[in-house]
Amino acid sequence: MGAVFGSSGMSGSHFCTASVVDSARGDLILSAAHCMDSTSDVFVPAYHDGIAPYGVWHLDRIVVDQQWSADSDPDDDVAFGIVAPSDGRTIQSVVGGDELGIDQGTSNPVTIVGYPQTSQAPLTCTNRISSFSSTQLEIGCTGFTGGTSGSPWVAGGIPGTVIGVLGGYETGGDTPDISYSVAFGPSVENLYQEAASDRTD
Structure with a gap:
């Protein structure tokens, strides 16, 4: 689990939460769709007290249901983020996943x-x-x-x-x-x- 920050990263404030979910490529995080609307946002797993023990991870793509995109239906308030690798490693290889x-x-x-x-x-x-x-x-x-x-x-x-x-x-x-x-x-x-x-x- 970790905190989601905006494009200014940890110099700004965190506004949502996300978690790593198991996948074959090891690059997926899961959150609410109303949280994930910009690939400029960053994910900081295990964030605490201004510290990023596992680094700051950037998003390549966000995947939401078409119904969420159309009308923000609360029954579709789920999103997956595809996380870019860091130093040749996937986020799941570093922190694991549910x-x-x-x-x-x-x-x-x-x-x-x-x-x-x-x-x-x-x-x-x-x-x-x-x-x-x-x-x-x-x-x-x-x-x-x-x-x-x-x-x-x-x-x-x-x-x-x-x-x-x-x-x-x-x-x-x-x-x-x-x-x-x-x-x-x-x-x-x-x-x-x-x-x-x-x-x-």
């Missing part, structure tokens, strides 16, 4: 790690999830304010299986104590396959 979980239901608790804009360290919460609707998941976690959008919902420990990202309904929620995610189904799996098969070289 498996992508599709149609996982709500039986397992999840751990969320996110970066509030007002903090220089991540916030972590583990709790059980529930279905908010047929297309959205819900969780109660305290303090997930602006900046935590895109935070992965990880089942089975860390690294584990990411089954959601903070976003979706009300772009993740209108209070800091209740958060939402798109329920990962076939459309997210198709989006992942599109991103995983994209060639940037």
Whole structure:
């Protein structure tokens, strides 16, 4: 997991969260679509207190659902970023990555790690999830304010299986104590396959 900064990098402020997701090429991060709209943004895994222990990583391409591009449908608030290599290494080879979980239901608790804009360290919460609707998941976690959008919902420990990202309904929620995610189904799996098969070289 890590923080997303704008084009000025760490000299600016972080505004969203993302995580590395396992792929054959090892170059994918996952976040909310409303977080990822510019390849000028950078990803800083394990960011804390002004330190980038694994470096600053740049984006080559962002992949979002066509329905998100058309009308910002909250049921499509998921994005994959294709990360450029650094010093000949992929981001996954440096920090590892979570498996992508599709149609996982709500039986397992999840751990969320996110970066509030007002903090220089991540916030972590583990709790059980529930279905908010047929297309959205819900969780109660305290303090997930602006900046935590895109935070992965990880089942089975860390690294584990990411089954959601903070976003979706009300772009993740209108209070800091209740958060939402798109329920990962076939459309997210198709989006992942599109991103995983994209060639940037």
